[in-house]
Amino acid sequence: MSIRAAADRRSAPARAEGLAVDGLTVHYGSTAAVRGVSLDVAPAETVAVIGPSGCGKSTTLRAVAGLVPVSGGAVSLAGRDVTGWNPSRRNIGLVPQNYAVFPHMSVAANIAYGLRARGTAAARRRERVREMLEVTRLTDLAQRRPDQLSGGQRQRVALARALAIRPDALLLDEPLAALDPQLRGGLRRELAAMLAETDCATLIVTHDQQEALSLGSRIALLREGRLVQFDTPRRLWDDPADAFVADFLAGAVLLDAVVDDGHALALDGRWRVPVRDLAVRPTAHGSTRLLLRHDSLTVTDDPARAVLEARVTHSEFTGDGVRLTVRAGEQVLGVRVPPDARVGGSVSLAVAPGRAVLLTPGA
Incomplete structure (x- = not known):
């Protein structure tokens, strides 16, 4: 296939x-x-x-x-x-974390182990081992022992052994x-x-x-x-189900929000973000929320924008930029800035147009 x-x-x-x-x-x-x-x-x-x-x-x-x-x-x-x-x-074919390949057996013998235990005929066993060696690209290593293999090769041996029994x-x-x-x-x-x-x-x-x-x-x-x-x-x-999913899977922040007069209000109404600056998507999880990733926010000195004042608590150089951890009240947020950006102890934040997402049941 x-x-x-x-x-x-x-x-x-x-x-x-x-x-x-x-x-x-x-x-x-x-x-x-x-x-x-x-x-x-x-x-x-x-x-x-x-x-x-x-x-x-x-x-x-x-x-x-x-x-x-x-x-x-x-x-x-x-x-x-x-x-x-x-x-x-x-x-069931099981590949444990340490691979558990048999150190005294060759690659081919490791792959054949489960087939032999099941009483598979010798000719069919040899054919199945040959198939699995090809699938896992181990044909040239068939007679080596595990201590002669790299970690990635041992992983493929364990996978081939698990798959050999179909x-x-x-x-x-x-x-x-x-x-x-x-x-x-x-x-x-x-x-x-x-x-x-x-x-x-x-x-x-x-x-x-x-x-x-x-x-x-x-x-x-x-x-x-x-x-x-x-x-x-x-x-x-x-569309993460909750703030835990957003944070664990993507390092994102999920804020409760309400929409009022063309604005999304977050952080108990302290931050009013024009909806026109947001990407609006439907949610399957009930309530209106604002989804922010590290590229969703930007540091600004433009007083005309919908800014959020925050205090810088940590900075981390990432090669192509600097990742800031900031705190606005009790809320911790992340923002990425250029590597040469001059950032003090406090910053004014605004959403990067189209980068922040408004999740709403009515979208």
Whole structure:
């Protein structure tokens, strides 16, 4: 199947033969690590689960794999309720964070391990290993041991081993976390291409926002064990459910606002922004809000503009500019200025026309 065809299939609605998690709840003692999480992954789709440390994302993955008992809810795979099944019966391919490749085996033997355990005939096993070596571009390394491979190559071995058994679902736990930051961009693109060639439902747990945005056709964002928002990357970016989603995914700020006489009033009415200076978009989350990113604001000395007075609390050089953290009353905002800008201890802020977004139910 071509990468384009696989991508088209991943955009299709989830079907019964994929992976479905319904009201999943997991307790560790008296502590609820996961609380009523529901999500689904279609065959050939990749869903990313993201959130801060301790939010329950890895526990969700382990519950789907059958490695931790569930307190409530259900896990369905390929149309079957597998909630109480042993992990070995679930036909799931799991790639843990440390890859867990067998150090005494060659690349080819690592890939063949699951097939051998299932009693696959030798001829079919060799053919499947050959296929997976080609897909993961490891053919020339088939006889090497893991200690002779780079981190990225070991990751591909673990992925090939998980895919060799033709799983109904593929689970990846922080797949790029063990790699150097300089390698992640290229390997993220490689991983996306390899996943596009598979037909199984893929669930990726990651703490990296860019990883989630680039790999997931949909993203499930968790906080304190609960699902906050589950949607496409574009909709999470353009219409976050709340201030936590806006901040965690994109470093943006979401302010409550009301529209009055052609102005958006924010910060308890202390800031009146002409609607003509804003991009107006519909929201699916009920109330009117002002969405601000680091490029939404500018420092101005023009008293005719709708300015907001703020105090600079931090500055950070980013190469192509300086990112300021400012405080207006109790509200913390971010603003990017040119690298040669002269900024004092306080600034007057205005929206950059068209860069700030007014989310309104009536748009």
